Amino acid sequence: MRRRTRGIRVLVAAVGSTLALGLGTASASASASAAGQGTAAVPCPSGFVCLVSTDGMIRATVMEGATGSLLPAMRAAEITNNTSIWYCVTGTTTRGIAPGDTLFGIDGILVRRLAPSYTGTCPA
Structure with missing residues (x-):
């Protein structure tokens, strides 16, 4: 038993x-x-601009009002602006990203710099 x-x-x-x-x-x-x-937005705390690289890892966050330079430049898949001001994304091209907006479908855009734009326009 x-x-x-x-x-x-x-x-x-x-x-x-x-x-x-x-x-x-x-x-x-x-x-x-x-x-x-x-497709979900990049997880990003309030008051920051956040980038996700093409490999899916968060590589950079920039505090609201600050300028961020990426050395070496990063190939971004998505960028989220969780601030109250416009930001200029400079790299392969220069484009603006509105407050609270996320850029999707930008696989391979090379980002060298993120800078605040208080007028909402970015230099060409």
Whole structure:
């Protein structure tokens, strides 16, 4: 009888481990598929301009009112302006980004500098 109880405990432990591993995999898969749904803005704290590189990592944040130079220049995938002022993005091209706006679909834009624009215009 003792051997049988021991066998059942081992079997229950093995089933429990397999179930835990299966749930962990399902959880990871659900997270991965949720991450791939839609295009979301760059996570960016209030009062900052944030850039995400083409490899998906946040590489730079610039505080509102400050100018940021990126050395070496960074290939940006998305840029979020979570400030109350316009910002000029200088690199491959120069463009403005309005307060509270996010630039999407800019894969490969080379960013060298971020500067505030109190007039809302950027030099060419």
